[in-house]
Amino acid sequence: MTPRFERVAVIGVGLIGGSFALALKQARACSHVVGVGRDPRNVRLALERGVVDSSETDPAAAARGADLILVATPVAQAGKVFASIAPALGADALVTDAGSTKCGVVAAARAALGEKLRQLVPAHPIAGGEHSGVAAASAQLFRGRRVVLVPLAENAPAAVERVSGAWQACGAKIARMEPEEHDAVFAAVSHLPHLLAYALVHELAGRENSAQLFSYAAGGFRDFTRIASSHPEMWRDICVANRDRLLAELARFAAKLESVRGLLQAGDAGALERLFAEARAARGRWLEGEYDA
Amino acid sequence: MTPRFERVAVIGVGLIGGSFALALKQARACSHVVGVGRDPRNVRLALERGVVDSSETDPAAAARGADLILVATPVAQAGKVFASIAPALGADALVTDAGSTKCGVVAAARAALGEKLRQLVPAHPIAGGEHSGVAAASAQLFRGRRVVLVPLAENAPAAVERVSGAWQACGAKIARMEPEEHDAVFAAVSHLPHLLAYALVHELAGRENSAQLFSYAAGGFRDFTRIASSHPEMWRDICVANRDRLLAELARFAAKLESVRGLLQAGDAGALERLFAEARAARGRWLEGEYDA
Numbered sequence: 001m002t003p004r005f006e007r008v009a010v011i012g013v014g015l016i017g018g019s020f021a022l023a024l025k026q027a028r029a030c031s032h033v034v035g036v037g038r039d040p041r042n043v044r045l046a047l048e049r050g051v052v053d054s055s056e057t058d059p060a061a062a063a064r065g066a067d068l069i070l071v072a073t074p075v076a077q078a079g080k081v082f083a084s085i086a087p088a089l090g091a092d093a094l095v096t097d098a099g100s101t102k103c104g105v106v107a108a109a110r111a112a113l114g115e116k117l118r119q120l121v122p123a124h125p126i127a128g129g130e131h132s133g134v135a136a137a138s139a140q141l142f143r144g145r146r147v148v149l150v151p152l153a154e155n156a157p158a159a160v161e162r163v164s165g166a167w168q169a170c171g172a173k174i175a176r177m178e179p180e181e182h183d184a185v186f187a188a189v190s191h192l193p194h195l196l197a198y199a200l201v202h203e204l205a206g207r208e209n210s211a212q213l214f215s216y217a218a219g220g221f222r223d224f225t226r227i228a229s230s231h232p233e234m235w236r237d238i239c240v241a242n243r244d245r246l247l248a249e250l251a252r253f254a255a256k257l258e259s260v261r262g263l264l265q266a267g268d269a270g271a272l273e274r275l276f277a278e279a280r281a282a283r284g285r286w287l288e289g290e291y292d293a
Numbered sequence: 294m295t296p297r298f299e300r301v302a303v304i305g306v307g308l309i310g311g312s313f314a315l316a317l318k319q320a321r322a323c324s325h326v327v328g329v330g331r332d333p334r335n336v337r338l339a340l341e342r343g344v345v346d347s348s349e350t351d352p353a354a355a356a357r358g359a360d361l362i363l364v365a366t367p368v369a370q371a372g373k374v375f376a377s378i379a380p381a382l383g384a385d386a387l388v389t390d391a392g393s394t395k396c397g398v399v400a401a402a403r404a405a406l407g408e409k410l411r412q413l414v415p416a417h418p419i420a421g422g423e424h425s426g427v428a429a430a431s432a433q434l435f436r437g438r439r440v441v442l443v444p445l446a447e448n449a450p451a452a453v454e455r456v457s458g459a460w461q462a463c464g465a466k467i468a469r470m471e472p473e474e475h476d477a478v479f480a481a482v483s484h485l486p487h488l489l490a491y492a493l494v495h496e497l498a499g500r501e502n503s504a505q506l507f508s509y510a511a512g513g514f515r516d517f518t519r520i521a522s523s524h525p526e527m528w529r530d531i532c533v534a535n536r537d538r539l540l541a542e543l544a545r546f547a548a549k550l551e552s553v554r555g556l557l558q559a560g561d562a563g564a565l566e567r568l569f570a571e572a573r574a575a576r577g578r579w580l581e582g583e584y585d586a
Contacts, residue, residue, distance in 0.1 A: 076562075126511045146509070175509075188497060189510040193517045195553060196489060198572045203549040204481060205575035214575075214584035216439070216468075217482040218419045220523075222580075223516040224486045229576050230513075232569035240562050250554050254547065256496040260488060261543050269369075269533050276525035279491045282498035282507075283522050287515075291507035 003165040005030040009066035011059045011081050013037040013046045015128055016098045017072035018137025021051050023170035026139040034062045037134075046134045060088040068166060071097040076237040079108030082120075086113050095120040096163045100186060100234075102150045102179040104241035118154035121163035123147050124182065125172060130229035143171035150179050187245035192253060194235055195246065197228035296458040298323040302359035304352045304374050306330040306339045308421055309391045310365035311430025314344050316463035319432040327355045330427075339427045353381040361459060364390040369530040372401030375413075379406050388413040389456045393479060393527075395443045395472040397534035411447040414456035416440050417475065418465060423522035436464035443472050480538035485546060487528055488539065490521040 008024060010017040013035040021033040035052030036059050037043040046052045056062040063069050063085035071081050078099060089095070095113075099105040102122055109120050127145040147167040151160045164174050177185070204213050239246055263271045285291065301317060303310040306328040314326040328345030329352050330336040339345045349355040356362050356378035364374050371392055382388070388406075392398045395415055402413050420438045440460040444453045457467050470478070497506050532539055556564045578584065 126509065129512060145511070148509075185506060185509050189506050189514050193493065193514055195557075196493070196550070197517060198569050199549050199553050200486065200489070200546060201572040201576050202568050203546060205572065209478075210575070211584045213478055213482050214579045216419065216441075216478050217579065218438070219422060220520045221482050221486055223519045224490060225576055226516045227513045228569075228572045229580075230569075230573070232566050232573055235569050236562050236566035239557055239565055240560055243557055243560065247554065247557060250550065250557070253493065253496060254550065254554075256492050257489070257543065257547065260492050261540065261547075264488075264532055264536055264540060264543070267533060267536065269529050272532055273525050273529035275495050276491050276521075276523075276528050279494040279498065279521045280523070280525055282503070283494050283518055286507040286510065287522075291504050 002027055002029050002169045003162050005068045007066045008033045009062040009069040011036045012072035013134050015132050015136045018051045018134035019141035020070050022137055022139035023142055027169040029169040036062045042134050051134055051137055059084045064088040067093055069095045074234045074237040075099040075101050075105055075241050078105045079112050082109050082112035086116055089116050094159055094163055096123045098125055100124055100238045101241040102182045106179050121155055121160050122150040130226050132231040145172055146175050147172040148175045148177050148182055150182055183242050184245050187242050187249045191238055191242055191246050192249040194227050197225050201225050201228040295320055295322050295462045296455050298361045300359045301326045302355040302362040304329045305365035306427050308425050308429045311344045311427035312434035313363050315430055315432035316435055320462040322462040329355045335427050344427055344430055352377045356381040360386055362388045367527045367530040368392040368394050368398055368534050371398045372405050375402050375405035379409055382409050387452055387456055389416045391418055393531045394534040395475045399472050414448055414453050415443040423519050425524040438465055439468050440465040441468045441470050441475055443475055476535050477538050480535050480542045484531055484535055484539050485542040487520045490518050494518050494521040
């Protein structure tokens with residue numbers, strides 16, 4: 001059953017926060033959304049488009065009287081936001097977040113929320129992309145996408161249920177993971193690819209003949225580097241928050257690349273073709289849904 | 294003006310060869326297309342769909358009497374095909390190819406075609422992708438795409454003009470490069486990204502928890518790894534043919550990755566954000582067409 005919320009506070013009215021607001025409204029799951037954003041133009045746009053119904057500059061003011069608060073800022077700001085809203089949280093208020101890393105967010109919450117930690121049910125919606133800002137927000141963003149809930153030992157089952165219901169009202173499918181497992185998985189399948197895409201584009205852009213190189217880049221390059229258009233601050237925070245796991249992934253990838261380099265250096269055509277074929281087959285199984293949960 | 298061809302021979306009826314045939318037919322630039330393919334099912338499909346009008350198993354038989362021959366096989370086979378068709382080439386016949394590397398193709402042609410080298414105008418259509426086979430062929434594949442011509446000193450201007458016209462009849466925009474320049478540019482913007490995508494997917498697929506990892510991979514991963522679904526044999530040949538330039542690109546990328554690793558290790562959030570922002574800005578300029586030729 002779709003839960004009902006009277007006042008939803010969205011701290012960070014960007015792509016994710018704005019889409020959450022729109023989706024809850026479309027599901028008739030909330031009466032009023034109050035938004036907080038750092039960029040006044042973004043907040044004005046959110047008001048104009050009816051993404052939020054009112055705005056505040058202070059997270060605590062937005063959280064006061066809210067029964068659901070979404071923290072959708074870059075992850076490095078989560079601790080500050082938690083500390084700011086803690087005194088304003090009503091006894092029945094629930095908090096969730098949208099951070100792409102979870103260990104750091106949970107640690108920050110533990111430090112900032114004290115007794116009220118039980119009111120936070122951390123989450124990570126697997127949605128987004130290279131577009132950012134409320135201008136790209138959509139009520140459909142989470143439809144059919146997974147949201148990973150990372151419930152805390154302190155959470156009451158009813159709190160988890162209600163936050164889960166909010167994300168489901170947005171159209172999301174719910175998965176559950178431990179913070180450590182979450183951060184390890186996403187270091188591999190999301191954070192590393194972002195770092196590789198940024199590195200490749202930066203490497204090419206820094207060359208004398210970069211204009212010529214880009215002029216011949218085509219569709220394959222466009223898709224491969226799409227994630228290099230992602231939000232720099234958001235990805236800075238993710239990389240720093242998940243540094244150790246990302247370093248481990250980088251080391252694994254560098255080792256694999258070194259082994260591919262060895263095959264190429266040796267002109268081992270058969271081994272290269274096998275590797276390519278195995279990669280293509282694995283990706284094919286993934287696309288066919290063999291790994292769907 | 295669109296050139297006219299009586300008999301076009303397509304050696305290698307796959308995505309590129311099939312699309313070339315369909316596009317020339319649509320442009321009414323040819324009367325008859327004869328196809329040669331290694332896979333009888335693929336050739337049968339090409340006949341059934343009217344991609345080709347007849348088929349041969351022997352490249353020489355297809356080339357005999359043809360006024361235009363497209364060699365659209367994986368690049369390692371180009372030399373053998375050139376040697377096979379050389380005795381069958383009429384005095385006015387023209388040959389072009391679709392190989393993604395050019396130095397090796399030109400060297401193979403020099404060895405195999407002898408006097409008839411002047412009849413070959415090498416080309417590389419910047420089209421294709423993760424789909425292969427004649428089933429994916431389309432008369433629209435080259436529309437608005439670039440075809441890089443790599444004319445030889447031996448070519449008569451009229452021959453270059455006529456081959457250029459054939460590709461333009463397919464809707465392509467023509468660029469010209471030297472073989473060495475071509476192979477260096479595409480090592481950077483195409484061959485390296487393919488190798489990275491294959492390597493990443495292979496690395497993840499080989500892990501104990503690969504099913505879990507893939508189950509959380511989302512849209513960013515899908516786009517980043519799309520080129521890892523490309524044809525393994527085709528990419529084996531490209532990597533081997535362009536080995537030295539690709540090794541040089543791998544070394545540059547590994548050095549860049551090592552510098553990014555250093556920033557991450559040091560927790561240098563500011564430098565990471567600057568690098569991400571510079572990469573995003575460069576990609577944005579590219580998407581906006583700033584580097585279009």
